[in-house]
Amino acid sequence: MSRKLTHLVTMLTYNKTDIHPLTFILIGIPGLEAAHVYVSIPFCMGYILALLGNCSILLIIKTDPSLHEPMFLFLCMLAVADLVVCTAAVPKLLSLFWFHDGEIPLEACLTQVFLIHSCSTMESGFLVGMAFDRYVAICNPLRHSAILTHTITGGMGLAVVLRGVALLSPHPFLLRWLPYCRTNIISHTYCEFMALIKIACAETSIQRAYSLSVAFLTGGVDFVLIICSYVLILNTVFRLPSKDARLKTLGTCVSHACVILVFYTPAFFSFLTHRFGHKVAPHVHILVANMYLLVPPVVDPIIYGVRTKKIRDRFFTLFRFSKSLN
Template sequence: MLGYNRTCLQPTTFLLLGIPGLESAHIWISIPFCLVYLQSLLGNVALLLIVKRDHKLHEPMYLFLSMLSVADLMLTSSTLPKILSIFWFNDREIYFEACLTQMYLIHSLSTMESGFILAMAFDRYVAICHPLRHSTLLTPAVIVGLGLLIVFRGAVLLSPHPFLLRWLSYCKTNVISHTYCEFMALIKLVCTETKIRRAYSLIVAFLTGGLDFILIICSYVLILLTVFSLPSKAARLKTLSTCVSHVWVILVFYTPAFFSFLTHRFGHHIAPHIHIFIANIYLLIPPMMNPIIYGVKTKRIREGFFKFLKIKCA
């Protein structure tokens, strides 16, 4: 087969098919994909500029949101240009090393996103359950430390992934039925035993996204217990309103993430094009929606967006 190194059965290139079964619709699918990508770039860059310029937004929640925006920008920019080149120019080839690099970036940046969302949940927990200690617990040094720890965790725990796949024999095919390179799509092409590698990937997924989600749920249980102990309904509603934006971000991020993760491993009866479409939604929608959610719910960010776009708020 073309693109193979016969001596070690490693391909020099992979072929990304895009969305199998929907090849004839690629050009039409590319239109919303491109628009969403542009919206993601505009929204996250604007959000970063707004937070940077407005010192009143230099609070833990918005600093963690800014870190999330940086991860969103890196994630979409490492995948969407190649996806669009497949849709527009039928440019399906990707070098083996580039494929491993893309896979590493996707998984490590997704892990960092999950960590930043957990940090935002911790901020809400402290602000609501221990309001008098909020400024002393979440100091600038602590915020920077948490951010670096989240980046370090994502970078280190996912660093073995490229090496786990680097020296394997890909004797089945070099065709990837996907729009981008990711661990499970590549492991399916290997003709040797992969149980240990799959187990490591599963353990890392649980120790990062899975554990993050459990801790987020625990934080919100404690938040709800505190909120419902407040004496007045108005106080309860006002306190809960500070969490609405973050709850939407959690739902937007984890819903397609868990669906994609579970269908890759257990959803063999699901049509491939549905799974791959959802996997693309996971990369596209959260980076686009996060700035919109906070822009709608936060007056200072909303006004900053209008200034950024040079539109006067009526």
């Protein structure tokens, strides 16, 4: 441990005068360093559940032709984005917590920034696609299959991916061009855009403005579109003649609504805390930022597994089949 501490001090001394360090140091959760091993337990369990849950969703939907519907195709896209986001952050986090391995090369750090932020943006876009599916299914059910064909669904998914790549690709370059002559220590568990901006020793108003604009054009606009779709859905539902029909129709939206809450609640908290929550304790902010990355990938498959009978039945069929093989 003393050798690691000596190496850390050496790195700090070296990078005090280094304009473009080749390595950054992640320190984890400030104030909770002594509890990192204990904190790692729920993160490790959550990551395992995220891998199992999302891979199961992908396998079930791929092998069951009756699930090749727009909602479940968007769910597949969401599952892939969830897997990329948590895999980009959690393995390094566990390495930091378990082995005190906080060093991350510059290129790996910038790659992590791009993957986490771009795929988080894609998650938001896929939720909009799912909201559009619910809107068409409820407000224009007779034309649902004609409007949301596989080609249209695939095109919407591709548009979401291209939007995430196009808008978030500049982030690593904006960060790479900044000088980091103060320190190379990042007070976080992963490389986050704003965490790197804070340790730069240059004017960063342009980078901050671009990040804010991207957040508004993606998460902000997406959230408004989802709200608008649900206003139209509720308007249609409340015009249905019977209470049973209203409840049954709303029941088809419950899973999606829960996923929206799970995704946007920590996302907005983290976003607002970065810019306005100067009095929020750093460890609280970082824990919420990690929840934003890990909780949706863990919870999304559970929500759809519990709420969707086709997925639930197919899961138990696969489980019984694998059990019989053993």
